[in-house]
Amino acid sequence: MTSFRAGPDANGLFGSFGGQYVAETLMPLIHDLAEEYEKAKLDPEFQKELAYFQRDFVGRPSPLYFAERLTEHCGGAKIYFKREELNHTGAHKINNCIGQALLAKRMGKKRIIAETGAGMHGVATATVAARFGMECVIFMGTTDIDRQQANVFRMKLLGATVIPVVAGTGTLKDAMNEALRDWVTNVHNTFYMIGTVAGPHPYPAMVRDFQAVIGKETREQILAQEGRLPDSLVACIGGGSNAIGLFHPFLDDKDVQIVGVEAAGYGIATGKHAASLNGGVPGVLHGNRTFLLQNDDGQIIDAHSISAGLDYPGIGPEHAWLHDIGRVEYTSVTDDEALTAFHTCCRLEGIIPALESSHALAEAFKRAPTLPKEHLMVINLSGRGDKDMQTVMHHMGEQEKHA
């Protein structure tokens, strides 16, 4: 059997997706980064340092928790949560940031830049920059700044400069454009810490490797707790880093059903969504070929999701490939469905999930009741919902008005 885990090829391609579609100024840097990452991967010292920070700074391994009351509530599959929301800074994002910070240190870079949507990657980046004594500049759309005030304040506390991006709709894609513009201007001292499995090669593969700790732990934990592999995995997808982190170690286990959940916003038919696979077509943006929300002229369409972290018109190229070959099933969940799942999880498990992760919960709640009791389902609880209080309060207020 050919492996689904061997990609990308030497050109950074997963099938026809991925690649290195960037301006010439950045090409030498990207090659340097790829080369240095390959060396670091094989360097026991690097791996040892990474393991140390994962354990003592991030707090890994994160638990694999049996969600007993939700399992009862659904009345079908046995539901487990991979508790990434318990990580330092409250989401899976830190897994990647620790890895890239160690790489930046190895490459002698003193200045870190990053884009952020919900602010979780911004906070994680600011956190590692503080820990390693690096200058930190975060690009964030003005729309996202408005809806994620608390995270903006956290980044500032951690010593980062937050640069508001007004271009476009002031969301994640615009922040990424601006970060790329900064990088092209400050090539010599700057390390660009991309927060998801997108961008030019080697980012999709490198970020995946740093996030794959999620799936590796899950595998060990479920074997220890249940004596066998899970029957299904469910994770939400914006760029797709938490999902690929959980999925990748299981891709070659053909009996493990894998489900990625995109944000359908107001519904895919309305055009106001962030579901690149279910509502987009292949194109080239931000350094890689992947599925994109775009019009007939190839102009990028703004994404919509209640969750700022999923509000992106593209998706990581490895997901595009896994979709294309059919190894992973990609579905979508609307804003309203995600909110309902958010409330259910709060009430029944005493866990306030991020709105991003609530998309995975909503999909799991649809499936679990139809499945037998011996079906083991793992949901990636990728982040905690503290950052979403404003958004949820606002939404509940709107509902009361209309009631």
Added chain:
Amino acid sequence: MSRLQTRFAELKQQNRAALVTFVTAGDPNYDASLAILKGLPKAGADVIELGMPFTDPMADGPAIQLANIRALEGRQDLAKTLQMVREFRQDEQATPLVLMGYFNPIHKYGVSRFIADAKEAGVDGLIVVDLPPEHNADLCDPAQAAGIDFIRLTTPTTDDKRLPKVLNGSSGFVYYVSVAGVTGAGSATLEHVQEAVTRLRRHTDLPLCIGFGIRTPEHAATIARLADGVVVGSALIDQIANAASSEQAVDGVLSLCAALAEGVRGARA
């Protein structure tokens, strides 16, 4: 000989550099943009770069970002940009025209359809910012096979090790981006440009055009003494941004173009 080869050969005979002008198609609207395009050769532009608007121009500074937004608000699309080239070619055969932009609109249009339509419209060359030589198969190879030049950007970070890869397969001319940064940002020192020209000359016989941060006739003249061409974009686009009407936009661009041409033409006198 292609239009680009002919044009650069003529200029070499006249011992002067080319003035290469960049404007975005459809900025501030289709008609004014076409009037600018048609007026540029008479105003002294030797080679024309025409921007294909894109929502996410990642390598461009604020001036060209706004030009893209204005053009897209006026519903400019790739089909209209090609139509504009057709209309330009009705009464202008000598001046080479190069389309410049990002890959996604071409990818969506369809590469072979795009090449066929561009060729038919009278496009001479392409500059696609996010297609490095690693992706030659995507567009560069088929475009060149159809007789459309593919112009490479080289930058201060393109070192000697990488230059042959970048220049291999480049045709028409070589565009040296003289500062690591976005369009319209600061300009390079004369020493830097001199060094870069010397270095590039070791690797290629193609005409060398220098761009990024060149705004005035004086500055253009200085560069024209060193290189085969001087590229001006953001400064021309600022004339459109600051204009109160379409007429003013057309006049502003063409007047600045004429002044720049005078600078370039007098440079080696």
